[in-house]
Amino acid sequence: AQSVTQPDIHITVSEGASLELRCNYSYGATPYLFWYVQSPGQGLQLLLKYFSGDTLVQGIKGFEAEFKRSQSSFNLRKPSVHWSDAAEYFCAVGLEYGNKLVFGAGTILRVKS
Amino acid sequence: DSGVTQTPKHLITATGQRVTLRCSPRSGDLSVYWYQQSLDQGLQFLIQYYNGEERAKGNILERFSAQQFPDLHSELNLSSLELGDSALYFCASSVETGTEAFFGQGTRLTVV
Numbered sequence: 001a002q003s004v005t006q007p008d009i010h011i012t013v014s015e016g017a018s019l020e021l022r023c024n025y026s027y028g029a030t031p032y033l034f035w036y037v038q039s040p041g042q043g044l045q046l047l048l049k050y051f052s053g054d055t056l057v058q059g060i061k062g063f064e065a066e067f068k069r070s071q072s073s074f075n076l077r078k079p080s081v082h083w084s085d086a087a088e089y090f091c092a093v094g095l096e097y098g099n100k101l102v103f104g105a106g107t108i109l110r111v112k113s
Numbered sequence: 114d115s116g117v118t119q120t121p122k123h124l125i126t127a128t129g130q131r132v133t134l135r136c137s138p139r140s141g142d143l144s145v146y147w148y149q150q151s152l153d154q155g156l157q158f159l160i161q162y163y164n165g166e167e168r169a170k171g172n173i174l175e176r177f178s179a180q181q182f183p184d185l186h187s188e189l190n191l192s193s194l195e196l197g198d199s200a201l202y203f204c205a206s207s208v209e210t211g212t213e214a215f216f217g218q219g220t221r222l223t224v225v
Contacts, residue, residue: 034213045216100146105155
């Protein structure tokens with residue numbers, strides 16, 4: 001069955017430090033891949049997506065992600081974290097041409113000053 | 114603001130009752146999706162409608178149903194509610210299938 005694994009439940013980084021959130025997926029076909037962010041009491045905001053083409057994708061708020069087919073990974077990165085980045089981050093794979101999103105369990109990011 | 118509007122924002126109801134959650138998609142979006150977010154199950158896809166027709170189905174209970182109306186707004190009906198149905202219910206919309214979905218702020222349902 002299709003699945004998304006985010007191995008880190010919590011991550012704490014210092015403000016200004018770099019960030020990498022891990023995501024691995026299991027899906028037989030070429031995946032549609034997404035990263036969403038959820039701030040407390042808020043909905044899900046799309047950070048970036050990969051459908052095809054260049055495996056390094058740029059998103060909003062200075063985030064980027066790299067699709068590595070050989071590793072079935074789609075890790076999210078940011079070179080310098082800001083306190084406002086503290087939130088929960090979800091990786092998702094879109095099945096059936098992106099219609100159905102299967103989400104990972106999420107990673108809670110804490111930023112310390 | 115994603116442009117997807119969900120009402121109400123909060124709902125508290127008793128077990129055995131029935132509720133209706135409403136979603137207005139972004140202007141021009143034909144697809145509407147419903148998701149449930151709970152502590153034990155995480156974010157789960159429930160159902161998708163495209164231009165009024167059911168397009169995809171996920172882990173939606175038989176007690177739950179949805180529809181999309183001609184003006185493209187959608188409603189999720191939850192009946193015979195149980196304590197375990199307490200969750201955050203999200204609606205999302207996209208222009209068509211295969212494009213990114215934009216999420217509303219959710220309806221928090223509490224069943225007591």
